[in-house]
Amino acid sequence: MTDSGIIDHRLTEPDAAPSDPPAFPIPDNVFAEKVVLVEHFTDRLFRFRITRPASFRFRSGEFVLIGLPNAERPVFRAYSVASPAWDEEIEFYSIKVPDGPLTEHLQKIKPGDRVLMRKKPTGTLVHDALVPGKRLYLLSTGTGVAPFASLIRDPETYEKFEEVILVQTCREVGELTYITRLVTDLVNDLLVGEMVEGRLKLFTTTTREPFERMGRITDLMIGGTFFEQTGLPHISPAEDRAMICGSMAMLKDTKAMLEGFGLIEGANNAPATFVIERAFVG
Numbered sequence: 317m318t319d320s321g322i323i324d325h326r327l328t329e330p331d332a333a334p335s336d337p338p339a340f341p342i343p344d345n346v347f348a349e350k351v352v353l354v355e356h357f358t359d360r361l362f363r364f365r366i367t368r369p370a371s372f373r374f375r376s377g378e379f380v381l382i383g384l385p386n387a388e389r390p391v392f393r394a395y396s397v398a399s400p401a402w403d404e405e406i407e408f409y410s411i412k413v414p415d416g417p418l419t420e421h422l423q424k425i426k427p428g429d430r431v432l433m434r435k436k437p438t439g440t441l442v443h444d445a446l447v448p449g450k451r452l453y454l455l456s457t458g459t460g461v462a463p464f465a466s467l468i469r470d471p472e473t474y475e476k477f478e479e480v481i482l483v484q485t486c487r488e489v490g491e492l493t494y495i496t497r498l499v500t501d502l503v504n505d506l507l508v509g510e511m512v513e514g515r516l517k518l519f520t521t522t523t524r525e526p527f528e529r530m531g532r533i534t535d536l537m538i539g540g541t542f543f544e545q546t547g548l549p550h551i552s553p554a555e556d557r558a559m560i561c562g563s564m565a566m567l568k569d570t571k572a573m574l575e576g577f578g579l580i581e582g583a584n585n586a587p588a589t590f591v592i593e594r595a596f597v598g
């Protein structure tokens with residue numbers, strides 16, 4: 317346990333063998349990787365890191381399917397890779413759903429355990445799906461911040477945009493810990509530390525627990541409070557680009573808001589001024 321009350325389990329021997337040999341055969345299209353770190357933030361949020369297979373390539377912002385080697389036909393679920401494309405390990409930021417087919421087990425993983433990862437990454441929250449612009453808005457709720465934890469650590473983000481504005485809205489203050497600490501620590505990062513200084517802005521809000529900034533981002537942007545508080549100009553298609561990741565309801569409302577500002581939805585095969593991805597189904 318650390319001073320902040322966060323439980324941090326790091327593998328003490330990085331080369332230690334996984335605790336048990338796999339009980340079920342590992343299919344050809346799947347990597348079986350070793351857990352190297354698990355960190356719990358709240359009773360429903362944690363992050364973990366696994367070893368990275370040498371042949372695994374992905375673009376920052378993409379997602380993969382992951383599972384556990386606990387059955388002949390294991391449950392696989394989509395997960396955004398939260399680490400950047402250059403990282404030697406792969407990081408995930410996860411929900412713990414009570415009785416969730418995957419996460420009721422995934423939340424119990426420890427360093428040395430194995431996690432399965434399908435070999436093919438995919439997704440629309442990638443630089444290739446946006447046309448060039450001046451500012452990049454990364455708009456998220458809950459675990460929808462995961463792909464943006466990847467993108468804000470990628471030098472390409474700062475090569476393509478002058479300013480990056482990362483927004484996360486959660487119900488409670490404790491749910492903001494992961495991204496707040498990541499952004500705070502980023503100025504000390506050897507690769508992107510100098511690039512982020514003065515150019516990466518984090519705007520966090522809560523909706524159900526008192527905090528210094530409160531409200532849904534849609535309400536704060538449409539009402540103008542966001543622009544008054546940050547000093548940023550109103551979003552315009554001439555200068556601004558955006559990526560959205562959250563629940564279906566959040567995607568629907570945020571997409572409508574951006575379209576109201578004049579932005580147009582893009583895709584990998586048709587880049588435009590904003591892109592969207594679901595943070596979960598349901």
Ligand SMILES: Cc1cc2nc3c(=O)[nH]c(=O)nc-3n(C[C@H](O)[C@H](O)[C@H](O)COP(=O)(O)OP(=O)(O)OC[C@H]3O[C@@H](n4cnc5c(N)ncnc54)[C@H](O)[C@@H]3O)c2cc1C
Nearest residue numbers: 393394395396409410411416417418419459462595596598
């Ligand atoms: C493209 C994509 C990327 C995703 N990336 C991530 C990620 O990076 N991190 C992550 O934790 N999940 C992510 N998810 C959700 C993930 O695929 C699983 O749904 C989640 O791990 C729960 O799995 P489960 O089997 O325990 O429960 P499920 O049967 O999958 O879900 C049960 C219910 O829990 C709720 N739920 C599921 N996931 C979430 C969530 N993330 N936040 C809030 N409520 C949720 C929903 O109401 C859902 O109906 C992503 C989903 C998609 C489609």
Ligand SMILES: NC(=O)c1ccc[n+]([C@@H]2O[C@H](COP(=O)([O-])OP(=O)(O)OC[C@H]3O[C@@H](n4cnc5c(N)ncnc54)[C@H](OP(=O)(O)O)[C@@H]3O)[C@@H](O)[C@H]2O)c1
Nearest residue numbers: 457458485486487488522523524532533534563565566569
């Ligand atoms: N977070 C928790 O503490 C908690 C605890 C137990 C169970 N759960 C369950 O877990 C599931 C997911 O919860 P979650 O909190 O991760 O995700 P969520 O319900 O999508 O809420 C995350 C944040 O997004 C905001 N939001 C929701 N709809 C929006 C929209 N249309 N536009 C803009 N912002 C929007 C929410 O604000 P509002 O608060 O205004 O909706 C909240 O701040 C839910 O079924 C929930 O019942 C959550």
